[in-house]
Amino acid sequence: MSKKLTFIDLFAGCGGLSEGFYKQGFKSLTHVEYDHYACESLRIRMKNYGYAEDEISVLENDITDDDIIVKIENEIKNRNVDLLIGGPPCQSFSSLGRAKDDNGMQDDPRNYLFESYEKILNHFKPKIFVFENVTGLLSAKLGKEKTVNVILKRLGKEYNLIKDPAKMVLNSCDYGVPQIRKRVILIGVKKGIKIKPEQIYEGIIKTHFNPLSVEKERVNKQKYVTVKEAISDLPAMKPGEGKKIIKHKVESWNDYLSKVRSKDDEVLLDHVARTHNEKDRKRYLAMSKNKWTFKELLEKKPSLNHIKQRVFNNSYVVQFWDKPARTIIAHLYKDGNQFIHPDHKQERTITPREAARLQSFPDDFVFEGSRTQQYKQIGNAVPPLMAEAIAKSIKKVLGK
Template identity: 40%
Template sequence: MNNLNFIDLFSGAGGLSEGFIKAGFTPIAHVEIDKKACETLETRLVYHKLKSENRIQNYYDYISEKMTREEFLKEFSNSEISNSVINTPIGGDNNKVIFENIDKLLKKKQVDLIVGGPPCQAYSLVGRNRDKDGMKNDSRNFLYKEYAKFLIKYTPKVFVFENVMGLITAEDGKYFKNMRAYFKRLGYELDYTIQKSEHFGVLQKRRRIILIGWQKGTDFKYPEFDEIKEKFTVKQILSDLKKLKPGEQNNITKYAKPTTAYLEKFELRNGVDFVTQHMARPHNDRDLSIYKIAIDKWLKKSERLKYPDLPTELKTHKNETSFVDRYKVVDINGLSHTMVAHIAKDGHHYIYPDNKQIRSLSVREAARIQSFPDDFFFEGGRSAAFRQIGNAVPPLMASTIAKSIKKLLCQKKKK
């Protein structure tokens, strides 16, 4: 059971993969369209290789900028790692190329799991509200059929399909109904639950559908997930980091305070005395003035700033009915609101909850809210890192799902 493997589709920066690797699964391949996310995946795979070889200091030398990426990959990556990260869009003629690459990596082994979730924009409520056709004609509605082609090709024992809540209601539930019927026709039993990320130790209000399928005729069943009962707050993942000014770029910095119970329990601050990518985006004077108002309103009254409440001199348009909650402060004494990829475009929806640090979240703070460990390095610069973080499946959530699946597969094999 220590040799169970998986293929990760639509992998992003590897949040799902990180959880499955931590649970003891071996990745065969990652398939992802975003080049910078693929670079992040390769970097993380080298990390796992070096860790298994007791050479982790070489990885720390890289993320602390003692060597270039080119030097790092030349010295410590290999063709098996680089070939396993397939930077190709899934679908159409591309699938043939992807299959050929995966077949070479498999070396005639059976695929145990396929994991992943197609881009969620076509199913999300925000995406449907913004599109004039409600995303009805968006080709991404049918990416589940591309996902299914990998089930047909590799017949895994189990698959995990993660997506947003909006999938259930898209086209009045038609897509989700058709999707499940399609997977069943391919020979899989399946079930799904709606999971709250805080039950897995992730400190944000994130709701996701976890659809799991397994081959018909097996004694597998939908797993039960252990729920974290302890109550933690965002303060425990922010308090030890250095204070930042807007635009301050600390790619490498020392921790400012001792670790916390949360960081220790979930191993986010994991063994080194420095942290990377604690960098804040710059803001203009108008945004900083708005942030200050939003922070004061939230910390003093627990009220959210609405656009109509702004002083006249800070308003830039007359529309006071659309997107009125554009500015949002992270709740330091509770859970963050959902982290999404829009954080790459501006920080208005993720304002740091301190009137002595008027800015939006840093890359590292956003990564912690998504439960990425501090030694997880995102390639491509600040904006690319934010996009990868916002698109990711929280690794803590993924590892619990992976452990539950592994337990069931182990029980099955013993029988």
């Protein structure tokens, strides 16, 4: 297929979803993103993929602006749009967000960001769209109706969709990402095109099984990628250590590392550890050494209790070497307590580069801004390897 398939990325973040499509040879026409540092990361990445200065298009705009369609039009200059991808920010759909809000976040303006997505979709009428969101979307409500039903109804006017929400849930772990991350991936095909959305879902090939896969789901698949395979080559360090750029040579390669790092690469970016107070360091050490939950820590070492004892067990969590990581979240930028390094000698939470590795970002991916900004971008992103599995399937059906 000589002509490249084109896409627009909305709510693009730092470009995790775009990354998967770049890897499959798709061409980006523009990205729309509100966050300044994420926009900088997007621009650097386009340069990395060989886009010329005048082709690098990132609209640093609020998607709800009245003139957003005009701005996108100006960027894409009458070129044909094959694909619209992106996921509206999902805090208001997440169960955690809803729990904290008296009104179940029904008044949250972010609930309606999908209306901007819909408006842009109906204007450009691409052949296919990919809409990504948290699984909380499936239980969230807008007024009396389930949010997902509202979205299906609205996006289904001009597009064929699958009806069964369970089939829209993909787990990044099944695609070789060293992380359990379930996301709703809604794929629509423009009515009149002879492709069924089912074909696209069937073509998103699971290459790995996950820790909860039953026997028959494991047949002909590789075992999930572990935290150890993803980050154990990275230099050990204590809290507060690390530099923006260091020299690093991988001594022992594995299948996963060869996907995220090039064999001749000798530098490592953003492997910088947060500083931690004495009490947290003791917590991390005891928990990772003994593989304790926070609750077990409090029972066995009451002196390490937290003043604001948030007992729900996920306030401090160790990642284990022999398992995939738990879902990397944007909350990482506030504190890393849910991502305690498995090596107790390091007494720390994970670095931005470790988080990026667990999300399947390539090592040459540059995240702009402060460490806080980097954590935020990484935590909000779609894992590139999962995005690539989706891109592969779409390329195959559109190629026909």
